[in-house]
Amino acid sequence: MVGAASDGTVRLWAVGETGPSTTPTAEFGAGDGAAELYALAVGGQGGIWLWDIRDRTSPRQRAVLANSDHTAYSLEFSPDGRRLVAGTGSGTVLRWDTDADEVTELPPLDHPAEGAVYPVFSPDNRWLVVAGRQMSMRVWDAQAQDAGARPVFETLPDGGTEHLLSVAFSPDGRTVAAGTTGRHVLRWDTTDPAAPAPLAALEGFTSYVNAVAFAPDGRHLVAGSSDNTVRIWADGATPEAAESITTLPGSNPVTSVDFADGGRAVLTAALDGSVGWWPVPGPVLPAEEAVYVTPVDADGTLVLFGQGRSNSLPLWDITDPGAAVELPSLSPPVEDRFSGAAALSKTGSLAVAGTSGGSVHLWDLADSAVPQFAGTAESVVTGVVGVVEFAPSRPLVAVAATEDEKVALVDVSDPTAPRVVGTFEADDYPYMLSWHPSADIVAVASAGGLVERWDLSDPTDPTRISELSGFESQAQTVAFGGDGEILAAASADRSVRLWNVANPAAPRELARITGPADAVYSLHFSPDGDRLAAGVGDGAAWIWDVTRPDSPTTHAVLTAYGSRVYDATFAHDGTVLVGGGPDRSVRLWQLDPEAVSATLCSTVGTPVTEDEWERHLPGVPYRPPCGGTA
Numbered sequence: 001m002v003g004a005a006s007d008g009t010v011r012l013w014a015v016g017e018t019g020p021s022t023t024p025t026a027e028f029g030a031g032d033g034a035a036e037l038y039a040l041a042v043g044g045q046g047g048i049w050l051w052d053i054r055d056r057t058s059p060r061q062r063a064v065l066a067n068s069d070h071t072a073y074s075l076e077f078s079p080d081g082r083r084l085v086a087g088t089g090s091g092t093v094l095r096w097d098t099d100a101d102e103v104t105e106l107p108p109l110d111h112p113a114e115g116a117v118y119p120v121f122s123p124d125n126r127w128l129v130v131a132g133r134q135m136s137m138r139v140w141d142a143q144a145q146d147a148g149a150r151p152v153f154e155t156l157p158d159g160g161t162e163h164l165l166s167v168a169f170s171p172d173g174r175t176v177a178a179g180t181t182g183r184h185v186l187r188w189d190t191t192d193p194a195a196p197a198p199l200a201a202l203e204g205f206t207s208y209v210n211a212v213a214f215a216p217d218g219r220h221l222v223a224g225s226s227d228n229t230v231r232i233w234a235d236g237a238t239p240e241a242a243e244s245i246t247t248l249p250g251s252n253p254v255t256s257v258d259f260a261d262g263g264r265a266v267l268t269a270a271l272d273g274s275v276g277w278w279p280v281p282g283p284v285l286p287a288e289e290a291v292y293v294t295p296v297d298a299d300g301t302l303v304l305f306g307q308g309r310s311n312s313l314p315l316w317d318i319t320d321p322g323a324a325v326e327l328p329s330l331s332p333p334v335e336d337r338f339s340g341a342a343a344l345s346k347t348g349s350l351a352v353a354g355t356s357g358g359s360v361h362l363w364d365l366a367d368s369a370v371p372q373f374a375g376t377a378e379s380v381v382t383g384v385v386g387v388v389e390f391a392p393s394r395p396l397v398a399v400a401a402t403e404d405e406k407v408a409l410v411d412v413s414d415p416t417a418p419r420v421v422g423t424f425e426a427d428d429y430p431y432m433l434s435w436h437p438s439a440d441i442v443a444v445a446s447a448g449g450l451v452e453r454w455d456l457s458d459p460t461d462p463t464r465i466s467e468l469s470g471f472e473s474q475a476q477t478v479a480f481g482g483d484g485e486i487l488a489a490a491s492a493d494r495s496v497r498l499w500n501v502a503n504p505a506a507p508r509e510l511a512r513i514t515g516p517a518d519a520v521y522s523l524h525f526s527p528d529g530d531r532l533a534a535g536v537g538d539g540a541a542w543i544w545d546v547t548r549p550d551s552p553t554t555h556a557v558l559t560a561y562g563s564r565v566y567d568a569t570f571a572h573d574g575t576v577l578v579g580g581g582p583d584r585s586v587r588l589w590q591l592d593p594e595a596v597s598a599t600l601c602s603t604v605g606t607p608v609t610e611d612e613w614e615r616h617l618p619g620v621p622y623r624p625p626c627g628g629t630a
Contacts, residue, residue, distance in 0.1 A: 001014075001020045001260070001267065001275075001277075002053070003269060003275050004030065004042055005273060006273070008029050008030050008031075008046065009028070009029060009030070010027070010029070010030050010042055010051070010059075011024040011026070011027045012024055012026040012027075012053060012056055012059070013025060014056070015260070015261070018602050018603050019265065019277040019279075020275075022605060022606050022607065025056050025057055026053075026056060026057055026058065026059055030042040030046070030049050031049040031064060045068065045071045047064060047066050047067045047070065047072075048064075048065040048070065048072050048086055049063070049064055049065065050062045050084070050098065050103060063103045065084075065086075065094070065096055065103065065105075066094060070086070070088045070089075070090070071089040071090075072086045072088055072094075073087050073088065073089055073116040073117070074087035074116075074117070074118040074119060075087075076120055076121060077098075077121075078121045079123055079124070080125055081098070081099075082097065083095065083096065083097055083098065083099075083106075083121075083142075084096045084098050085119045085121075086119075087116065087130065088116070088117065089115065089116050090114070090115075091110070091111040091114045091115055091116075091117050092109070092110060092111065092117070093110075093111065093117060093119050093128075093130055094108050095108060095109065107147040107149075109128075109130065109140060109149075111132050111138060112132075112136050112138070112154065112156050112157055113132045113133040113134050113136040113156075114133065115133035115163070116132065116165075117130050117131065117132040118131045118132070118164065118165065118167050119131075119167075120167045120168060120169055121142055121169070122142070122169050122173045123169055123171055123172070124173055125142055125143075126143070126193075127139055127140065127141065127152075127173075127193045128140040128141075129167055129190075130167075131164035131165075131166070131167040132157075132163070132164060133157065133163040134157035134158050134160055134163060135155060135157070135158045135160065135163070135164060136154075136155055136156060136158075136164070137154065137155045137164065137178075137196075138153065138154045138155075139151055139152050139153040139154070139190075139193050139194070139196070153193065153194050153195065153196060162180055162181050164178045164179070164180055164186070165178075165179045165180060165208060165211075166178060166179040166210060166211045166212050167179075167212070168212045168213050168214055168221075169190075169214070170214045170218050170236065170237050171214060171216060171217075171218040172218050172237075174189065175187060175188070175190060175199070175236065175237040176188045176190050176196065177202075177214070177221060177223075177236055179209030179210055179211055179212045179223055179224075179225075180208070181208045181209075183206060183207060183209065183225075183227075184201040184202060184203050184204075184205065184209065185202040185209055185212055185223050185236075186198070187199040187201065187202070187237075189239070199238075199239050200239060200240055200241035200242075201241065202223070202231075202233055202236070202241065202242065202244070203241070204231055205223070205225040205227050205229070206225075206227040207227035208226040208253075209223050209225050210225060210226060210254060210256075211223065211224045211254065211255065211256050211257040212224075212257070213258045213259055214236055214259070215263040216259065216262055216263045217263055218237065219234065219235045219236065219237065220232060220233065220234060220236065220259070220263065220280075221233045221235075221236025221237075222257045222258075222259060222266050223257065224254030224255070224257040224268055225253070225254055226253040226254070227253075228250040228252055228253060228254065229247050229248065229250060229254070230247070230248040230250065230254055230257060230266065230268055231246070231247050232245055232246040232247075232248075232266065245281075245286030245585075246280065246284060248276075250268070250276075251272070252270040252272040252274070253270060253271045254268055254271075255269050255270060255271055256269035257269075260277070264279065264323060265278060265280060266278040266280050277603075277605075279322060279323060281324060281326075283321070283587055283588045283589070283590075284585050284586070284587050285305075285314070285316055285324055285326075285586040285587075286314075286584070286585055287307050287314055287584045287586060288307060288310050288312070288314075289307040289309045289584060290309075290566070290581065290582040290583075290584060291306060291307050291566065291567070291580030291582075291584070291585070291586055292306045292307070292308060292340030292566050292567065293306035293340065293341065293342055293343075293566070293567045293580070294306070294567045294568075294569045294578045294580045295343045295344045296344065296569050296570070296571045296578060297344045297345075297347070297348030298346045298347060298348065299348060300570070300572040300574075300576070301317060301319045301571070302315070302317060302348045302365070302368055303315075303316050303569075303571065303586070304330070304342050304343075304351055305342075305580060305586055306338075306340045306341060306353065307338065307584075308339055308340030309338070309340075310337070310338050311331055311332070311335060311336060311337060311338070312330060312331040312338075313329055313330040313331075313338060313342055313351075313353055314326065314329050315327040315328065315329060315330060315351075315365075315368065316586075317368065318571060318572070318576070318578070318588060321576050321588045322599065327368055327369060327371070328369070328371055330353065330363050330371055330373075331373075332361045332373060332376065333373055336359070336361070337356045337357075338354070338355055338356070339353075339354045339356050339384045339385045339386065339402075340354075341353065341354035341387050341388045342354070343389050343390050343397070344365075344390070345390045346390065346392045346393075348368070349364065350363070350364065350365060350374070350390070350412065350415060351363045351365055351371070352388045352390065352397055353388065354384075354385025354386070354388050354399065355384075355385055356384045356385075357379070357384075358379045358380055358382055358383055358384070358385060358401065359376055359377060359378045359379060359380060360380055360388055360397065360399055360410065360418070361373070361375075361376050362375050362376070362377075362412060362418055363415075364415060374416050375414075375415055375416040375417055377410050377418040377419065377420065380408045380410060380420055381399055381400065381401035381404055381406060381408050382406070383401045383403050383404055384401060384403070385399060385400070385401060385402075386401055386402035386430070386431070387399070387430060387431070389433045389434065389435055390435070391435050391440070391442075391456075392435055392436075392437055394440070395411060395412045395413040396409055396411060396421075397410045397418075398410075398435070398442055398456075400426075400430035400433060401429075401430075404429065405425045405426050405427070405428060405429060406424070406425050407423065407424050407425070407426060407430055407433070407444065408420050408422075409421055409422040409424075409456065409459040411459075421459045422456075422458075422460045422461070422462060423462075424454060424462035424464075426444045426446050426452055427446050427448045427450050428446040428447040428448030428450070429446060429447040430444050430446050430447075431445045431446060431447060431474065431475065431477065432444075432476065432477040432478050432522070433478070434478045434479045434480050434487075435480070436480050436484045437480055437482065437484045438483075438484055439484060440456045440457045441453055441454065441455055441456065441504070442454050442456055443478045443480065443487060443489075444478070445476060445477055445478040445489055445490075446474070448474070449469060449471040449472070449474055449475050449491065450467050450475060451467070451468040451469075451475050451478050451487070451489045452464060452466075452467050452468075453465040453466050453467075453487075453501070453504065455504075465504050465505070466504065466505065466507055468487070468489065468497075468499055468507055470509070470512075471489075471491035471493055471495065472491070472493040472495075473491050473492040473493040473519075474491060474492050475489050475490070475491050476490060476491055476492055476520060476521055477490050477520060477521060477523045478490075478523065479523040479524055479525055481525045481546075481549075482525055482526075482527065482528060482529025485500060485501065485502040486499070486500060486525075486529065486546070486549050487501045487507070489523070490520035490521075490522075490523050490534060491520065492519040492520075493519075494516050494517065494519060494520065495514050495520075496512070496513035496514075496520060496523065496532070496534065497509060497511070497512050498510040498511045498512075498513070498546065498549045498552065510549045510550045511549060511551065513544060513552055515542065515554060516534065516536040516537075516538055516542055517536075517538035518537030518538040518539075518564075519536070519537045520534050520535070520536050520537075520542075521535045521537060521564070521565070521566045522534060522565075522567040522568060522569075524567075524568065524569050525546075526570045526574035527573055528574060530545065530547045531543055531544065531545060531546060531555055531574065532544045532546045532552070533568045533570060533577055535565035535566050535567045535579060535580075535581070537564045537565075538564075539559060539564060539565065540558060540559045541558040541561065541565050541577060541579045541589070542554070542556075542568075543555040543557075543558070556591070558577065558579070560587060560589070561581060561583060561587050562583060563581050563582050563583040565579050565580070566580055566581045567579065567580050567581075574591070575590065575592050576588055576590060577589040577591055600625070601626035608625075610622050
């Protein structure tokens with residue numbers, strides 16, 4: 001990784017598994033007269049220099065390309081590395097052939113507007129796009145060398161006050177994106193470079209957009225702004241307008257952005273001289289719509305997003321929670337709208353999702369990297385499917401609607417031909433279902449405030465075992481503990497109740513938990529049964545220690561989601577919590593403080609010096625995190 005600073009210094013850092021090293025492998029002055037540096041090959045107010053950095057510890061200056069008459073705002077090598085172009089403050093694009101032993105200057109390219117220009121090569125090396133002030137832009141044949149060459153396309157200055165500040169090609173060469181002083185990212189379809197077609201702008205910033213870059217996958221787009229933020233879009237090439245999926249905060253204007261590590265990290269530079277390395281997607285995974293449930297497989301490494309109002313469900317591999325991998329989403333072969341109800345089988349080999357029309361779809365996830373649609377059970381319930389839950393020990397799925405008392409039992413032993421084998425009616429609309437971990441018993445939390453338990457040993461003849469009551473409002477969620485002896489249920493009255501149900505015919509209430517400031521939407525026990533997690537409408541995920549279920553205590557309250565938490569599920573053997581809600585995202589929390597501390601200290605960046613400590617924390621004894629080492 002290479003960075004250029006405003007004091008004329010260039011630094012090189014080695015990049016390892018956790019990002020760049022905290023100490024540069026080399027540090028040198030760009031050249032005589034170097035003042036502020038704006039780009040790399042290296043260029044700035046004092047000129048333009050070409051450096052040989054094959055020896056990372058001992059770079060050597062290869063050539064002085066321009067003197068202080070030219071201020072370089074942007075430098076770009078051609079994809080084959082044979083040419084270098086510089087966008088200057090005068091509106092001229094300087095060019096060199098750098099392939100030979102001797103660097104050869106090529107005829108410069110003029111621009112119709114005065115002021116800084118920003119050139120970029122197309123990935124196939126055929127075209128050079130140059131963006132500038134007053135929305136001016138030219139497209140050149142990148143291979144043309146004679147001084148009389150003319151652009152194949154141009155947009156003349158419009159006389160306005162909005163300017164283009166940066167420009168980037170998508171990897172397939174079909175899209176160009178540009179940052180602007182107008183606080184948005186403009187885009188063009190460049191399938192025909194001689195006739196770029198405008199696409200919808202990307203909005204969200206409150207100040208200048210100084211830098212843009214596409215990821216190697218050709219979809220993700222990153223942009224940095226003077227409003228101190230960096231935004232990432234899931235598909236920078238889509239013709240439609242789209243909202244960003246991630247916003248990275250900062251404290252200073254962002255001057256440069258790029259993707260690194262094959263698109264698994266975003267690199268940023270800010271006006272205060274800081275360089276940031278941001279793993280993406282990080283702990284916040286994007287969704288297209290509100291996420292109602294976040295089912296996790298038994299291994300705790302696969303999570304499905306039960307998002308509503310969509311024709312696809314995101315699927316993620318969270319084997320490494322710090323570097324989650326997006327898998328192909330789940331979609332039916334026909335246009336349909338999911339309701340948000342979704343589940344994974346215990347082995348993670350099957351997925352089920354409900355629709356707004358009462359049907360359920362199934363997918364084979366034997367190879368989660370290549371999900372296969374399996375089959376559909378049509379019109380299982382009347383209306384919108386509100387809940388789907390796999391039985392843990394048999395190929396059976398319980399399905400309930402949002403406004404119907406009936407619960408349907410679907411045999412999925414043949415996922416290509418699922419069929420209803422039984423039904424039963426709850427006391428009121430079922431809000432949530434939970435299967436006993438080892439017995440054919442299902443618990444139902446209903447709108448009437450009751451928690452019912454049903455014996456489904458014979459799915460064709462369900463039998464009600466008992467009812468649990470005590471809530472002052474509807475019972476919204478229910479969950480069995482690890483061995484099935486403890487049952488937890490929660491209500492819109494903001495309370496959670498625990499029962500001992502070892503004797504199915506004589507349940508015994510153990511405790512009533514209070515604390516959440518709003519309705520409790522979901523409950524899940526940790527794999528060892530010692531903790532209970534809840535998604536709450538007060539914007540938090542609550543965790544209680546239920547080692548002694550008759551005396552539960554608050555273990556943690558996680559508030560980073562920032563909106564209602566519809567579901568909070570344990571993963572990774574209880575060391576990670578997965579939470580989703582209306583914010584159209586899913587957040588991963590690491591729950592082991594020692595592991596979190598180790599991760600932070602391994603990626604801490606440049607250690608805090610005593611001078612910096614005193615400047616920011618005057619009078620506080622010097623005690624930097626991680627012992628002051630990276």
